[in-house]
Every structure is written in C-alpha cells, then in structure tokens.
Amino acid sequence: MRQVTSSTLPSKHSPLWTTLLVLSWMVLWLLIFELLLYLVIPSAPATVKSNRLQRYLEYGRSVEGKIRQMIGPTDETTASVTLIGWLDAEVHERGRNIPTHPKTPDGLLIAIYGMSHAQHLGRVLAKEPNITVRFWGGPGASPNHSYKAYQLDRGRHTAGVVIFGIAAESLKGMTTFTSLNKAFEHPLPYTYPKYHKVGERLEEIWPQVRTMTDFRRVLNDEMLWKDYVREMQAEDTYYHPFIFYENFMDNLVIFRFIRRSWAKRHASRVKNSFYEVSQGFGSNQIFSQGFKENSEVVQTLRLMVKEFARQARSDGKLPIVVLFNTRGYSNHLTQALAKSLQEADIPFVDSHTIAPSDDPKNLASDNFHFSKENDEKFAHEVLDIVHEHKVMP
Amino acid sequence: MNFATFEFVVFMVCVYLPYLAMNHRQQNYFLLAASYFFYGFWDWRFLSLILFSTAVNYFVGIALQQTQEVKKRRGYLIIALVTSLGILAVFKYFGFFVNSMVDFLELFGFKPDLPILSIVLPVGISFYTFQTLSYTIDVYKKEIQPTRRFFDFALYVAFFPQLVAGPIERAKNLLPQVLSPRILTYDQFSRGAFLILLGLFKKIVIADGVADSVNTVYAMPDPTALDITLATYLFALQIYCDFSAYSDIARGIAKLLGFELMTNFNLPYFSVNPSEFWQRWHISLSTWLRDYLYIPLGGNRHGKLNTYRNLMITMLLGGLWHGAAWNFVLWGFYQGGILCVHRFFVGRKTKTVSSSQVLGFFIYLLKMLVFFQIVCYGWLLFRATSFEQIADFTTILLFNFSLTQGISFSLPPIATLLGIPIMIMLEIYQYLSRTPNFYRKWPLPLRGFLYASLLFILIAGTNNAPSDFIYFAF
Numbered sequence: 001m002r003q004v005t006s007s008t009l010p011s012k013h014s015p016l017w018t019t020l021l022v023l024s025w026m027v028l029w030l031l032i033f034e035l036l037l038y039l040v041i042p043s044a045p046a047t048v049k050s051n052r053l054q055r056y057l058e059y060g061r062s063v064e065g066k067i068r069q070m071i072g073p074t075d076e077t078t079a080s081v082t083l084i085g086w087l088d089a090e091v092h093e094r095g096r097n098i099p100t101h102p103k104t105p106d107g108l109l110i111a112i113y114g115m116s117h118a119q120h121l122g123r124v125l126a127k128e129p130n131i132t133v134r135f136w137g138g139p140g141a142s143p144n145h146s147y148k149a150y151q152l153d154r155g156r157h158t159a160g161v162v163i164f165g166i167a168a169e170s171l172k173g174m175t176t177f178t179s180l181n182k183a184f185e186h187p188l189p190y191t192y193p194k195y196h197k198v199g200e201r202l203e204e205i206w207p208q209v210r211t212m213t214d215f216r217r218v219l220n221d222e223m224l225w226k227d228y229v230r231e232m233q234a235e236d237t238y239y240h241p242f243i244f245y246e247n248f249m250d251n252l253v254i255f256r257f258i259r260r261s262w263a264k265r266h267a268s269r270v271k272n273s274f275y276e277v278s279q280g281f282g283s284n285q286i287f288s289q290g291f292k293e294n295s296e297v298v299q300t301l302r303l304m305v306k307e308f309a310r311q312a313r314s315d316g317k318l319p320i321v322v323l324f325n326t327r328g329y330s331n332h333l334t335q336a337l338a339k340s341l342q343e344a345d346i347p348f349v350d351s352h353t354i355a356p357s358d359d360p361k362n363l364a365s366d367n368f369h370f371s372k373e374n375d376e377k378f379a380h381e382v383l384d385i386v387h388e389h390k391v392m393p
Numbered sequence: 394m395n396f397a398t399f400e401f402v403v404f405m406v407c408v409y410l411p412y413l414a415m416n417h418r419q420q421n422y423f424l425l426a427a428s429y430f431f432y433g434f435w436d437w438r439f440l441s442l443i444l445f446s447t448a449v450n451y452f453v454g455i456a457l458q459q460t461q462e463v464k465k466r467r468g469y470l471i472i473a474l475v476t477s478l479g480i481l482a483v484f485k486y487f488g489f490f491v492n493s494m495v496d497f498l499e500l501f502g503f504k505p506d507l508p509i510l511s512i513v514l515p516v517g518i519s520f521y522t523f524q525t526l527s528y529t530i531d532v533y534k535k536e537i538q539p540t541r542r543f544f545d546f547a548l549y550v551a552f553f554p555q556l557v558a559g560p561i562e563r564a565k566n567l568l569p570q571v572l573s574p575r576i577l578t579y580d581q582f583s584r585g586a587f588l589i590l591l592g593l594f595k596k597i598v599i600a601d602g603v604a605d606s607v608n609t610v611y612a613m614p615d616p617t618a619l620d621i622t623l624a625t626y627l628f629a630l631q632i633y634c635d636f637s638a639y640s641d642i643a644r645g646i647a648k649l650l651g652f653e654l655m656t657n658f659n660l661p662y663f664s665v666n667p668s669e670f671w672q673r674w675h676i677s678l679s680t681w682l683r684d685y686l687y688i689p690l691g692g693n694r695h696g697k698l699n700t701y702r703n704l705m706i707t708m709l710l711g712g713l714w715h716g717a718a719w720n721f722v723l724w725g726f727y728q729g730g731i732l733c734v735h736r737f738f739v740g741r742k743t744k745t746v747s748s749s750q751v752l753g754f755f756i757y758l759l760k761m762l763v764f765f766q767i768v769c770y771g772w773l774l775f776r777a778t779s780f781e782q783i784a785d786f787t788t789i790l791l792f793n794f795s796l797t798q799g800i801s802f803s804l805p806p807i808a809t810l811l812g813i814p815i816m817i818m819l820e821i822y823q824y825l826s827r828t829p830n831f832y833r834k835w836p837l838p839l840r841g842f843l844y845a846s847l848l849f850i851l852i853a854g855t856n857n858a859p860s861d862f863i864y865f866a867f
Contacts, residue, residue, distance in 0.1 A: 015579035015580070015583075016579070018837070019579070021837050022837055022840050023836055023840050024841070024846045025842070025845075026844040027845075029844075029846070059856075060856075256415065258855070261852070264858070265399075302647045358613065359608075360609055360801040361615075361801050363614070
C-alpha cells in the first residue's frame with residue numbers, strides 16, 4: 001500500500017486538488033441547505049403551535065434547549081403541556097372539576113390512574129349514566145407515576161373501583177424519575193418516584209424536584225440545576241450529556257439530526273436492557289421477543305401491581321388493572337404480567353385479546369392510540385368485571 | 394458488527410490507519426485478525442466453525458494438488474463438500490428438516506417424537522460456505538492453483554467487508570489480490586468513498602425507512618389489497634436497497650483497502666425478463682449457482698426438458714439457500730418457473746421490430762413495468778411469514794382489489810420519502826449513461842451538490858429505526 005497513483009480519469013486538476021474542490025463544494029452546499037431551511041422553515045417559539053416540518057427540524061434540539069424555550073417565569077409564558085403530569089395532589093384538584101363522589105346517589109365513582117390510553121377509557125366510562133370518573137395521570141405516564149398518583153389519592157375520594165392503567169410503551173419510564181430524557185423529542189419536566197424492588201418491598205426514590213415551582217427554581221439557579229443534573233446522571237437511565245446539554249449544535253439542522261439519531265440509539269440501548277427485540281427476517285426469525293423476565297423493570301412492576309391490589313382491597317375497593325399492549329409490543333405486556341395478576345386474583349383487561357395493536361385498523365388515525373370503538377370495548381370489559389364483582393350499588 | 398453503526402466507524406478507523414502504514418504481509422495478518430474480531434463481535438463461538446471450514450478446505454486444496462489419481466481426488470472433494478455442506482445443514486437446515494418431517498408424518502396420523510434443537514444461525518454461514526466451496530471445486534477442476542499460505546487463505550475466507558453478506562467471491566478473483574501487494578489509487582479511494590456513502594444512504598434512509606410500513610402490513614390479519622400492493626412495492630425497494638447497500642459498502646471498504654470485489658447488483662429492476670434479472674440481481678450467487686450447480690447438472694446441453702429440470706433444481710436450491718423455510722422454496726420454484734416459461738417462449742419468438750424508435754422505447758418500458766410486477770409477486774412469496782399468508786394475500790390481490798380501499802399503515806418518514814425519488818433518479822441516470830461512474834463526469838459544483846444532498850438526507854435518515862441487514866439472516 002505504499003504507492004498512490006494518479007487518477008485515470010482525465011482532469012485538468014490533480015486528483016487531490018479535485019477531491020478538495022469537490023469537498024469544498026459539498027460543504028458550501030450544506031451551508032446553503034442550512035440557510036435555506038433557516039429562511040423557509042424558521043423555528044417556531046415553543047409556546048406556539050408549529051407545523052409538521054418545523055417540528056421535524058426541531059426534534060433534535062437538546063433537552064435543555066427545548067425545556068428552556070418552553071418554560072417561562074409564569075404559567076402564562078409557559079407551554080401549557082409542561083404544567084401537566086406533576087404529582088401534586090393539591091394542585092391537581094385545585095381549580096378543576098375533579099369529582100370525589102358519584103354524580104348520582106345510586107352511582108359509582110371509578111378512579112383511574114394512567115396515561116392517555118387510560119384517559120380515553122375513562123371518557124367512555126363517564127358516558128354511562130350511573131358512573132362518574134375521577135382520572136389522574138400524565139402524558140406517557142409510567143406505572144411508577146400511576147402507582148404514586150393512586151397512593152397520593154388514597155382517602156381523597158369515595159371510589160368503589162380503582163383502575164391502574166399500564167401501557168407497554170410506558171414501561172421505559174420505570175428506569176427514570178422524569179419525562180425529560182426518556183421522551184427526547186417532546187421532553188416534559190414532570191417527575192415521579194423511581195422504584196427498586198428490594199426483597200418483597202418497593203424502595204421509593206423521589207427526585208428533589210416535585211412541583212413546577214420547584215422546577216422553575218432549579219432551572220433558573222445554576223447550582224441547583226447542576227445538582228439536579230447530577231441526580232439525573234445517577235437515576236435516569238435515559239440521561240446522556242450529548243443529548244441533554246444546550247450548545248452550539250442546537251443552531252444547525254444537521255447537528256440536530258445527529259443528536260436526534262444519537263438519542264434514539266441511546267434510548268434503544270436502554271430499552272434493550274429490559275426488552276428483547278426480535279432478530280432475523282420474515283420466516284427466518286429466530287429469537288423470541290418480549291419483556292425480559294429477570295429485568296428489574298418486570299420484577300418491580302409485578303410487585304407494584306400486587307401492592308396496588310393489596311392496598312385497594314384493604315381500602316375496600318375493587319382493583320382492576322388494564323393492560324394496554326401498545327403498538328410494537330404485540331401481547332408482551334400481558335405475557336409479562338398475566339401470571340402475576342392471576343396468582344394474586346387481580347381482575348384485568350387485556351387490550352390484545354380485544355384489539356391487537358399489530359393491526360393498524362385497531363388504532364386511531366395517530367397510529368398510536370386505540371380507536372374509539374376499541375376504547376368502548378375496553379370499557380365494556382371493565383363494566384363486566386364491575387358487574388361480576390357486584391360493586392354497582 | 395453492522396456497517397451502519399457507530400461501532401463499525403470506530404472499528405474501521407482503528408483498522409484503516411495502521412493498515413496504511415504496514416507492508417503487504419503485515420497487512421494480511423492484520424486484516425485476518427481484524428476480520429475475526431469483526432465476526433466474533435456477533436458471537437465469538439462461531440469463529441470455531443469458520444476456522445474449521447477454512448482448515449478443511451485449505452488442506453483438501455493442498456491434497457488435491459499432490460495427487461493426480463482420480464479416485465483420491467474425488468474422495469478429497471467429497472470430504473470438503475460433506476464437511477462444508479454438513480455444517481450448513483446442521484446449523485441452518487436441521488430444525489427445518491425435522492419440523493417438516495414431523496408435519497409430514499402427522500399428516501398420516503403419526504405422532505413422532507423427533508429431537509427438536511433450537512440452533513442459532515451463525516451469521517453469514519451460507520456466504521462463506523459457498524466461497525470456500527468454490528475454491529475447492531476450482532482446485533479440483535484445476536482451474537486454479539491452491540495456495541500454501543494458510544493465513545492468506547484464511548483471509549480469503551474471512552475478509553471482513555464481504556464475510557457476512559457477500560459478494561460471494563471466487564478464489565480466482567480475490568485470492569490473487571490477497572497474495573500480491575496491493576496498490577491503492579485515488580480513483581479507488583474516491584470511488585470507494587462514494588460507494589460507502591451511497592450504500593449507507595440506501596440502507597439507512599430507504600431500507601430502514603420503509604421497514605416499519607412493510608412489517609406492519611405483513612403482520613396485519615386482514616390488510617386491504619392496496620395495503621398489500623404498496624407494502625410489497627416498498628419491500629421490493631427495501632430488499633434491494635438493503636442488500637445492494639451491503640454490497641456497495643463492502644465493495645467501497647474493499648476499495649479503500651486496495652481490493653476489487655465483484656459487482657453484485659447491476660440495476661436489477663430495469664430487467665425485462667427473468668434471465669436478465671438474474672444477470673443483474675445477486676450476481677455473485679447466480680453465477681455461483683450457474684457454474685457449480687446448473688452447468689454440472691447438464692445446463693442446457695441435453696434437450697429442453699432437461700434444461701427445464703436443471704433450471705428448476707438450481708432455483709429451488711437457490712431459494713432454499715436464502716432460508717430454511719418453505720416460502721423460500723416456493724420463491725425458488727416461482728423463479729425457476731418464470732425462467733422456464735421465459736426460455737420456452739424466447740425459443741419460439743422472432744424479435745419484434747417496432748415501427749418507430751419511440752414506440753420501441755415504450756414497448757420496452759412496458760415490458761420492464763410488467764416484469765417488475767412479476768418480480769414483486771415473487772417478493773410477496775419471499776416476505777410472507779407462512780403459506781396461509783401467501784394464500785390470503787394472493788386471494789385478496791386477485792379477487793378483492795380496489796383503489797378506493799385506502800391504506801391502513803403509516804407512510805415512511807420524511808427523509809425516506811425524499812430519499813426514494815433521489816435514489817430512483819440516480820439509478821435511471823446510471824442506466825441511461827451505462828456507467829456506475831456517471832457522476833464523475835459532472836461539473837464539480839454538481840458533484841458537490843450530489844454528495845451534499847446524499848449526506849444531508851443520510852444524516853436525517855439516521856433517525857430511522859436501525860435494523861440488521863436482511864441477508865445477515867441468510
């Protein structure tokens with residue numbers, strides 16, 4: 001490999017010079033692309049609704065960059081989506097019409113904890129004449145969030161039925177205490193405890209930030225912010241300095257693409273720690289897929305649902321677990337939990353047996369949530385369980 | 394180690410820089426070590442298989458040279474064939490044959506208790522087995538001289554750019570390049586760099602970008618005919634972009650190292666008949682099958698019926714080479730069938746003379762489009778996960794087709810939607826200019842624009858969910 005010969009193609013320049021010229025043109029064109037995108041599709045302020053292309057170009061902005069754009073000094077100057085999901089019972093009830101009793105004397109109050117899937121289920125249930133729904137959740141809420149919301153809500157209502165909604169997609173949130181890094185493209189600041197299974201009990205780790213007020217204070221104080229980042233480094237598996245810190249890369253589309261790609265690969269590595277991805281192709285597929293039996297996520301979740309049911313029963317309420325096997329997960333959530341639920345005699349609804357998410361026809365137009373018809377079917381299943389256990393007055 | 398990963402970039406930098414500073418012999422030892430590391434990165438246990446296969450074929454090659462006795466030579470060849478194909482049979486086909494036997498016996502009411510082993514398929518086993526076999530058979534046929542340099546032969550078998558998904562190199566092409574000092578030219582370097590860029594673009598932007606849409610439809614219980622049609626077109630793009638991308642990157646990396654690997658894909662979707670298709674698609678496999686199976690079976694030398702039989706056997710085994718499942722056999726049967734039909738008609742037909750060049754062009758274009766549909770139905774057989782799915786999808790396509798049904802799956806991401814027309818335009822340009830180096834005749838600003846566009850969309854496309862190259866599973 002000593003010899004390097006000249007180009008065999010005719011050229012008025014030397015090959016090295018030609019290569020340098022082509023590379024210079026390439027860099028120039030890349031700069032022109034940046035300039036054109038900057039002029040044609042300018043980034044929209046985070047508090048304003050942006051179009052699809054604007055969002056596409058913005059996804060790769062750092063977590064810190066996005067969050068600083070979204071959060072202003074007051075609620076009025078803050079993107080409203082960042083105000084939800086906080087586990088602050090007082091704030092949750094204040095100013096909202098959160099029922100504590102059934103709307104009719106002979107009715108039933110059902111308390112639901114979960115994410116958007118659970119909220120949609122609640123909306124359908126609320127249409128029943130004798131049923132009142134009390135919902136507490138957050139965007140993409142993990143089981144940790146729902147479990148804590150349930151615990152904080154104990155004694156604040158008279159619900160006869162408590163529903164714990166779990167989405168397969170949301171299990172990833174169990175490896176962190178915040179929705180900042182796990183949802184890189186749409187980071188949200190709300191927090192919740194992280195749980196570790198220690199023997200037969202759950203150890204709870206709360207971050208220092210628990211309310212929006214806490215978060216604003218931390219965000220605007222350099223020292224507190226550093227402390228909070230250190231906390232994330234220790235307990236948030238999705239945290240990575242390259243995707244978190246705001247820097248010059250936020251200003252160029254090409255670097256934002258690179259960061260987004262890195263974030264996806266990082267998230268995929270984290271997911272691989274508790275979820276087996278299939279390998280192979282078509283009929284050559286050789287490995288099974290699903291949540292890993294021995295992962296901390298699955299072990300903790302099993303204990304969590306048992307604890308939820310035990311506490312609900314001790315409060316005289318009927319516990320129901322609704323398993324949303326979301327798109328891309330087939331029936332894997334059911335596979336991971338069904339045995340534990342049956343052993344503890346906990347009634348549950350399995351979305352997969354009613355509407356497998358593998359079939360896009362079962363999904364809404366966003367290709368993620370279940371269709372309204374299927375939400376109705378889930379609600380019907382819940383009502384069957386309620387009637388079976390004679391909870392209706 | 395997947396080419397389209399950060400790990401591979403680090404690996405390549407660690408290999409390439411020292412490689413440039415070494416002399417020829419050092420380069421070969423170093424490349425061999427790097428190739429074993431590359432392969433062992435998946436599963437180091439399977440290195441023993443590749444070493445065993447290398448050793449057997451190396452010693453058989455030398456033994457073949459040392460004797461002229463026909464019986465002995467045949468015996469040595471049989472040892473190599475049995476060993477190489479035996480490994481392939483156990484690791485790739487054992488479970489398939491046992492399961493098929495169980496299914497067959499159950500048809501007659503038996504409940505056989507045959508051993509079911511879940512054997513993990515070693516990556517690239519079909520590729521390096523065929524490569525080592527070609528060496529031994531060529532030595533047996535005295536078409537090449539065996540090498541006495543074990544490490545050089547081992548490098549020929551395990552050369553990392555093409556080890557796990559081809560091209561399946563012939564010893565007469567690759568081995569001399571291993572044995573002699575190599576010269577790297579600027580042309581090789583720049584062409585290699587472009588092939589890598591193009592390969593990554595095809596794999597990451599297009600193949601990975603359309604994978605989710607294809608997977609969604611092929612996992613649906615009752616897709617519409619439009620779903621199936623569009624998903625199968627997308628799969629045609631996916632498998633081409635995935636596999637040809639691997640070949641492009643392999644050839645690109647080899648060029649950077651001073652090697653020339655054979656062209657494995659030559660615009661296959663521009664074919665107008667199956668014979669042309671197999672001269673353009675997976676050329677290293679189709680020529681291997683032609684030289685080591687079809688021609689030894691008799692080729693087209695013993696009458697029409699025997700030719701058809703030979704074509705069918707070759708394509709059936711070619712289908713089975715892709716995977717241990719009946720749908721691959723069916724796909725091979727389909728390919729063999731269309732080759733026979735084409736041969737049947739081509740023998741009788743006189744060449745059509747069109748009344749004008751324009752009309753001739755449109756007829757040619759029409760043939761291309763019609764043959765593309767035939768290829769795509771083959772891809773449906775290939776992609777399907779079961780016979781039931783093939784039957785269902787075919788029934789829906791034949792009896793329930795309507796353009797008003799709408800589609801049930803989400804479209805590929807933006808980078809992919811931008812990348813597909815760019816890739817198609819480049820292929821058309823290459824087809825019309827009849828050279829893969831078409832871009833090098835362009836003015837420098839235009840070349841810069843091409844590289845910048847590919848790079849920009851490639852970086853945008855890295856957000857697509859990454860997946861292994863499809864042919865790793867074969």
